[in-house]
Amino acid sequence: MTRVTVGIDIGGTTTDFAFVDRDGACLAGGSMRTDAHADIEPYLGELVGSIERCKSDSSLSLELIGCGIGAPNANYFTGTVDHAPNLSWKGVVPLAALLSEQLAVPAVLTNDANAAALGEMLFGSAKGLTDFVLVTLGTGLGSGFVTGGELLYGHDGFAGELGHTIVIPEGRECGCGRRGCLETYVSVSGLMRTVRQLLEDGQASSLADQDPTSLKGEDVFTAAQSGDVLALNAFERTGRLLGLALANTVAITSPSDIILFGGLVGSGDLLLKPTQAAFEENLLNIYRGNVNLSLSGLRGSEAAVQGAAALSWKELEQHHDGH
């Protein structure tokens, strides 16, 4: 028997799951549409059915000992998903309790960035680190803070919303209802807004020939690689704002490492070089040269379910240790 936890990553469109062993190997897994069900009961019915089928179909003998869930608006303390704007379920959903009952194992949940941070700590490039920050750069900007070897949850379970720090007062409108949040500038969608703004300002670019509403991140990446000045400028602006925000973050939690993760990281040096430059420029002298900025060691589609599974592994081990 191989002891595994099941990691479940719930996104607005897709739900992925995998059985993950203590070394982080994804031994079996599956996927389903999150938005196929308006209500939570039929959604959970399909999910639990898929998980059980996947387990019994596996040629490995898997012993399921825990369940970890990464989801938007997830609260670690209450085990609930609260009013998630990107999910069709309404109100406060006690997801951990429901899954624990139906899978007959302890279940625990947190938001996707926190789960990603634990994945890095147990299985990835943050092994052995006690103080680091994981920043996810996807459609939005998420963050998970580990301090003193533990995820920082805050008093209510909602710590780590770096994407919703206001960096430009009265700046761009954000989905949260305010203006100027970091994620409206630093994320895949933030980069695209910067590109469209520069196009509207009339900057010359190979991207000007395309319909601005159908422009994608890959188009900007390709243009920047070909030396397009507007596209390079957009990456430069994005990286500089990110570097400043990260330097300010260091002045609060003083991590040894900041790990970048998610779709935007695929652009490599186009983003990293201006980020690194602005980071070092804006860092207080006592921190300078002492904080490593790096890319995630976990890549691709497995990272999210590994993170969710890591949450469960960590929880099981803490209970075992009597914490």
Next chain:
Amino acid sequence: MTRVTVGIDIGGTTTDFAFVDRDGACLAGGSMRTDAHADIEPYLGELVGSIERCKSDSSLSLELIGCGIGAPNANYFTGTVDHAPNLSWKGVVPLAALLSEQLAVPAVLTNDANAAALGEMLFGSAKGLTDFVLVTLGTGLGSGFVTGGELLYGHDGFAGELGHTIVIPEGRECGCGRRGCLETYVSVSGLMRTVRQLLEDGQASSLADQDPTSLKGEDVFTAAQSGDVLALNAFERTGRLLGLALANTVAITSPSDIILFGGLVGSGDLLLKPTQAAFEENLLNIYRGNVNLSLSGLRGSEAAVQGAAALSWKELEQHHDGH
């Protein structure tokens, strides 16, 4: 015998100490000039002599069991004061080890804002809180973060430098060598810079009759209380920047409480009202209404030595508990 720790608060000009019991009562204490000695040895000689004399002179029977020190540029992990620009000692001074040897009790040190946070947690308005931020508003702006019941030190002992987050890129010159740090706007000296800037801009004010270089915080406070528009404007600007910075801080550590402390807090509603307004305005919806902004429960000259003593009490109890 009453068991006490000695709290030592080291400032650029003055060093204060007091024997503090587990309830936070300062039972005896004293003071000396920090800047009377260019070197550390004669400084420590005078300090230890004063502490021992004070103890033997006391009518109470005091049992000294620990020493806590609050000092600028102090590192909790190493027990050293590192290159403090406001102290005459050069280089890295192993202050905790030196005091522990000379007083024959365990000694521990941290920066003054961290010590103040522990003072609030053990003796003040943060009793029972596990996640809060203490912000000191004096000549500069210091901060101490408590998360999950523990001071947040970061990987290197230097966490909690909220005053050196850059809030206005290319803004005012800061003593740290960079520009636009929060403390260049939000602190007693920041308020005075704002007043002088408004005077230079030609705004009418009763303060315009005074020599701008001799203007003091109290003058601005008195003018604001009399309805002087420029002085009110300076408090408004200071409070609004503070409120935004605190809202951004909540998005990182999600505290239940933010406690303001130090000289600027004496201005009461002049500062608090704009701070509170900007804080609530800029808070992400999930935090709104859930974070208390309040004034320190520890007032006056005793708070700093109480905080330093609290550090020692906390350390002794953690060792006793086997942590």
